[in-house]
Amino acid sequence: MQAKTARAPGRAKRESLRHDIAMNKGLYLLSIPIIAFFLVFSYAPMGGLVIAFQNFRPQRGILGSEWVGFQNFIDFFTNPSFFSILRNTLVISGLGLVIAFPMSIVFALLLNEIGSRKFKKVIQTVSYMPYFISLVVICGLVTEFCSSNGAVTKVFCAITGRPKENLLTNPDYFWAINLISDLWQNLGYSSIIFVAAITSVSQDLHEAAAIDGANRLRRVWSITIPSIMPTIVTMLILRCGSLLSVGFEKILLLYSPSTYSTADVISTHVQRLGIEQTQYGYSAAVGLFNSVINTVMLLAANAISSKVADTSVL
Amino acid sequence: MIEKMTKSRAVFCAVNYALMTLFGVLCLIPLWHVLMASVSDPRLLMASSGIIAWPLGTPTLEGYRIVLSNSAVIEGYGNTLIYVAVNAVAGTLLTAIAGYLVSRKNFRLAKPLTAFIMFTMIFNGGLIPTYMVIRSLGIINTRLAIILPALMNAYYIIVMKSAFEQLPAAYEESAKLDGAGPARILFQILLPLIKPTVVVIIMFSVIGQWNSWYPASIYLPRVRDKWPLQLIMRSLLIQNDVSKLLTSSSEANHVVNMTGNLVKYCVTVVGTLPILVAYPFAQRYFVTGITLGGVKG
Amino acid sequence: MKKWTTLVLAALMLVGIVSCAAADTLSYTVFQQGDDVPNPVEAYEVSGVIRYWQDMFDIDMEWQIPPQGSEAEQMNLMLGTGDYTDIMDMSFNTESLSTLCDDGSIYDLTPYLDTLMPNYKAYLDANPDVKSALFDDTGRIYLVAIVQENPKQWGGLVYCRDILETMTGGNVAFPSGSEQPATIEDWEYMLDLMTQYFKAAGMTDYAGLILPATGYFSTGELISGFGIGGTDYVKADGTVGFGIAEDNFYNYLVKMKEWYEKGYIYADFASRSQDLFYLPNTALTYGGAAGVWFGLVQQLGGTMSLPEYGLNMNVLPIGAPADTANGVTAPIGTYLAATRATTNSGWAISTACSQEKLERILPALDWFFTPEGAATRSMGLSAEQGAANYEEYGEKGCPNGARENGSILWTAEMNTNTELGQYEFSQNRLPGLVVDYATRTCELSADGVDYTALGHQTWTQFGNSAVYPYVVAFTPDEMETVNRLSTNLQDYAHPMIVNFIMGREELTPESFAAYQQKLHDLGLDEYLTIKQAALDRFNARAAK
Secondary structure (H helix, E strand, O other), X not given: OOHXXXXXXXXXXXXXXXXXXXXXXXXXXXXXHHHHHHHHHHHHHHHHHHXXXXXXXXXXXXXXXXXXXXXXXXXXXXXXXXHHHHHHHHHHHHHHHHXXXXXXXXXXXXXXXXXXXXXXXXXXXXXXXXXXXXXXXXXHHHHHHOOOOOHHHXXXXXXXXXXXXXXXXOHHHHHHHHHHHHHHHXXXXXXXXXXXXXXXXXXXXXXXXXXXXXXXXXXXXXXXXXXXXXXXXXXXXXXXXXXXXXXXXXXXXXXXXXXXXXXXXXXXXXXHHHHOOOOHHHHHHHHHHHHHHHHHHHHHHHHHHHHHOOOOOO | OOOOOOHHHHHHHHHHHHHHHHHHHHHHHHHHHHHHHOXXXXXXXXXXXXOOOOOOOOOOOHHHHHHHOOHHHHHHHHHHHHHHHHHHHHHHHHHHHHHHHHXXXXXXXXXXXXXXHHHHHHOXXXXXXXXXXXXXXXXXXXXXXXXXXXXXXXXXXXXXXXXXXXXXXXXXXXXXXXXXXXXXXHHHHHHHHOHHHXXXXXXXXXXXXXXXXXXXXXXXXXOHHHOOHHHHHHHHHOOOOHHHXXXXXXXOOHHHHHHHHHHHHHHHHHHHHHHHHHHHHHHXXXXXXXXXXXXXO | XXXXXXXXXXXXXXXXXXXHHHOOXXXXXXXXXXXXXXXXXXXXXXXXXXXXXXXXXXXXXXXXXXXXXXXXXXXXXXXXXXXXXXXXXXHHOXXXXXXXXXXXXXXXXXXXXXXXXXXXXXXXXXXXXXXXXXXXXXXOOXXXXXXXXXXXXXXXXXXXXXXXXXHHOOOOOOOOOOOOOOEHHHHHHHHHHHHHHHHHOOOOOOEEEOOOOOOOOXXXXXXXXXXXXXXXXXXXXXXXXXXXXXXXXXXXXXXXHHHHHHOXXXXXXXXXXOOHHHOOOHHHHOOOOEEEEEEEHHHOEOOOOEHHHOEOOOEEEOOOOEOHHHOOOOOOOOOOOOOOOOOOOXXXXXXXXXXXXXXXXXXXXXHHHOHHHHHHHHXXXXXXXXXXXXXXXXOOOOOOOOOOOOOOOOOHHHHHOHHHHHHHOHHHHOOEEEOOOHHHHHHHOOOOXXXXXXXXXXXXXXXXXXXXXXXXXXXXXXXXXXXHHHHHHHHHHHHHHHHHHHOOOOOOHHHHHHHHHHHHHOOHHHHHHHHHHHHHHHHHHHHO
């Protein structure tokens, strides 16, 4: 390598690439199917993104449809509810990032502290189950519990001393209800990856530290967490990259006109405008906007973490 | 346990156990509710609200009879098994290869390849262009349309990558000195070391395929005999959709309405139970993962 | 090895060619909405009527039934990718038909009417209302439609008469003196009795009046008693109005707010999401814990009773209450079902269908507009048509018989056995003229009352002249603007309406004026201008 630095940079690059290929012939060969897969199934369809700049008419196709420049984006930005849906989207996914995400790590750590293997297994299995219940059923239960006579409403009103009301129709509570039901359904599932990471932390390190007199909490702090840090950071970065993507199915099932002010998010907006009314170009524009913001967030999170935690996804 | 039982430790354990038990019970509630509702008297079910702790009326298997006497459900089970099996094997292998490639530090393509893969996580072409590509491959209305596009996704590759990165480079170097090629290094040496991650990935892809219905509804419109279970289930689930009642001329009736509600619960059970039963087996490997202890040395 | 393969292939091809040549039957792919049966494809294939019809014209339908819930998406995908079937059921189409034709997706059927579809043409000429609904502004027709000879309203507001009887000991006395509730006063009398009844029965979960989650019925039920329509309606002077922006809407809101506070309105109405599993709340309506809701014809009379649980219900249709205090003497008409044909119900022939096939399918569909074809399509095969011959195929064994002297009756058994009933009547979704099912409806009412007629009469007693016609056609540009504006208007109005009623938003003449102003700011005037222009064009066409 050092000998080559004297040569012209372009040539060096080519040279070292050739060298790399020679060195890693097997790796390059293995790359072929991977690259081909993503080229075909992900990149080829991306050409379709251009319809964001069109008044797309399916029958005329991409070539035959009228070009409208940034009109679809302007329509979105000037929509009267643009700011409120943007805020709602950020808050709802932000809450997931700030609360649900750490909770899944804490849950995995707590689970790891359970001594009885059998009990641990039971809890792990059980906590995972709600993930499989269909959303329709889960949302039906949430609606039931939060109705003016529901179990949750009764408990909540008894504690806070408020008059009984349907919690789900109060815009002030929507974020909380959405977050809590999310935790209920997904905590077990989303902690799996951390449980798996924790289980592969070396027991030798723990034993050595115990001999040195480090107590449990200290060992968790200085051994377990650093060991699973790469997993945590990776997951965190990925979550940042989907900050603007909130699944619409659940919100669609839970929201109602009375809570639009806090519950309407970008995806439900697109669902109402784009899908029900077949405004292809508009939906594509909103989707593209979503993707660009998500990319920015992902890159930012990645840059920060590679500086701070020395871990990066890219 | 490798430490002494101090007082604070005992308190912590007690609280921890209590918390976990509480959470476990909370998680079981919806499941129990669904199970009990699925054997309840349909008429009473219609008029009930809140959690069902015990079957309403005389327990009945009528709902299950309706669901399981549907030949399409049985066929769907078979199809789903095929999709799940192929994806779990082929998908995991490819994901492992991809994860391995992007985690190689001395491989010049690793970084660009990572970016190349990550990009697909965020941008996608949308429904119609994707359909056009799949169609131009000539695999519409074949099982391949369900299997191929789902083989890999960026998320699993990233998970795999971070698992590989935690392994010390020493393994690979010593294997290289022995003259092993990358495929051998990957499959014989490195992969067994990250078994828990592999199991997790397998589980993710099994669950993913098990619950997937959307691609089938798009790419298999003309071959009902290749539909996976979930798509058939979904048809049954939304069978008593009120929009249908509103558009159909006058054929709606109470029986559809009534059993429809019951069927909704039975369908949930039938579609969920197998994966719930299978899950603890995968979980066993997590425990094996503990004894393996990740990396020795 | 290679030789063998080639030989086998050649043999196969030969067999294929021979069998194709031998069969003169033409085969058609059909994209068709399915029924709520376990195997919808089979349902079409075993239908006696469909097989009889196919044999008669030497055609064979290859049904492609989209997964339920994905129909609209499949439709868009098919149109978006050009993967058309020969025949497309347009139930889930959201595009304008004239645009589809201009883009080269579907046939313009106008030139074929004279030559290939004389019966269809004759029917259209004899029925100008159907003709104006199916022809567009350019004078073309694209659909072989499902035409209702005598459409009946399928649903509307209903109330539990039995509760009132119980509470008054059989002496129901509405303040207005009429038999059925007719004014706001009558409704308050009724809702008060109902609320007392629910409380006395110790019910915690009950609903006097179940409103939709938006706080009003957009099709105009209830609100029409205040002299306005739901969203779009046509005023007496022929102009298009937006009900929830009219001055009279204030009176509606005040009344609903008052009723909500008194507990007359279902406390959880606003949480009922638009998801259709929750609407209307079946747990309450079927449990005898609801007073007034949007019901279906099938719920009328005693059909919802559960004698084994001591629940005897008598559900009757109810009209909107006249707001006499504010000078409204009679509600305005609101009902939609009088439309006998729409551009969303029927078959279009796609350009994937060859000219040869087109020339055979059109006369076949024309048959459904002959008296014999229409009767067969609506009521099944007669003995003369050889109904018995087709029974052997139908594993479901539906009772086929002659139409006269023991025609297929829609029996109580068929009504409870959905499989049986739906299998036999899957031809209901085919195009053609739907004639009255006199025999079927009469069998349905055990107590001798024809509830279909009763419901229809009650729900349409104020006419339907005020309804904005469903079949008004828009240009693609108009359509896009109208859709965008209507989403914006409703996204603002609906939360406001609900919160006005629930008292979360202060309701005063000033706040209501601000609400109205905001609707204007959101483009209400442009919206109404477009709707008006399209309606004027429609009326001009109908007058021709």
